[in-house]
């Protein structure tokens with residue numbers, strides 16, 4: 001007799017990855033400038049003292065997907081895809097980047113915390129600066145990012161919106177009162193917040209971790225501004241759901257940099273290369 005599928009995949013237990021092994025993997029794929037100090041040292045001195053001058057911040061795009069290329073369930077429902085080991089990798093990535101970015105679609109669906117809290121919550125100076133691409137200021141004022149800011153768990157989030165007459169003074173005021181900083185950014189020809197312009201902003205620091213969702217992943221990949229893609233592939237099938245690339249997205253070619261098994265998941269690290277037409 002046929003029974004319905006379990007909500008959570010029934011997987012065999014695996015060994016938890018050691019901290020040294022995790023660090024070793026990251027050191028093998030990221031530039032040296034990411035690891036000058038012990039992991040818990042504050043971010044700004046790290047960035048100021050050791051990073052070599054770059055024309056723009058280092059951009060890491062990272063997300064978790066199912067075997068059928070989905071990053072969320074039907075209607076954008078958040079799904080825990082990463083196992084414990086690859087989730088720890090995500091949190092180490094958050095720790096080593098100066099800033100972390102999501103789009104407003106993710107803010108509305110997931111209400112993410114975007115902090116480094118695994119295996120333990122890191123002190124405020126080691127947390128990345130949260131940045132939200134939110135053209136029309138749709139971020140809920142009740143977002144956990146604001147609550148965490150008030151509890152001194154994460155830096156005050158920066159919400160980026162379209163400027164000029166289209167910016168709603170009322171929404172801006174409400175979001176600032178709830179604990180965010182709202183800043184305006186140029187828009188590109190498609191009317192999206194300009195990624196080129198974003199990467200010139202001082203609050204991005206020297207490294208940006210882009211976590212999604214699908215639209216943001218797609219525009220960053222098409223922009224040619226991504227240095228490294230770190231994707232976690234979980235051994236599950238979702239079926240109906242949100243694909244990692246939006247409809248019509250033009251992805252770049254990718255070159256494999258590294259791959260490693262993290263528990264039940266495979267983490268693949270790639271470098272985008274310009275597509276030769």
Ligand SMILES: NC(=O)C1=CN([C@@H]2O[C@H](COP(=O)(O)OP(=O)(O)OC[C@H]3O[C@@H](n4cnc5c(N)ncnc54)[C@H](O)[C@@H]3O)[C@@H](O)[C@H]2O)C=CC1
Nearest residue numbers: 063064072076103104105106192193212213214215216219
């Ligand atoms: N599995 C994973 O690793 C992740 C999954 N997700 C999932 O992704 C889904 C959300 O994805 P989307 O709806 O596509 O929303 P999204 O999070 O990509 O936000 C898109 C919105 O950002 C704004 N935006 C402004 N400038 C932009 C630009 N230059 N490029 C792209 N967007 C720009 C626009 O208002 C746009 O509608 C959720 O279901 C969430 O659960 C999100 C992050 C990671």
Ligand SMILES: Nc1nc(O)c(N)c(N[C@@H]2O[C@H](COP(=O)(O)O)[C@@H](O)[C@H]2O)n1
Nearest residue numbers: 064079080081082090110112113114211
């Ligand atoms: N690495 C990873 N694995 C998954 O299985 C995921 N669903 C996600 N999602 C991303 O993480 C955000 C949630 O962050 P918090 O745990 O609230 O800090 C979510 O919004 C996605 O960006 N990532």
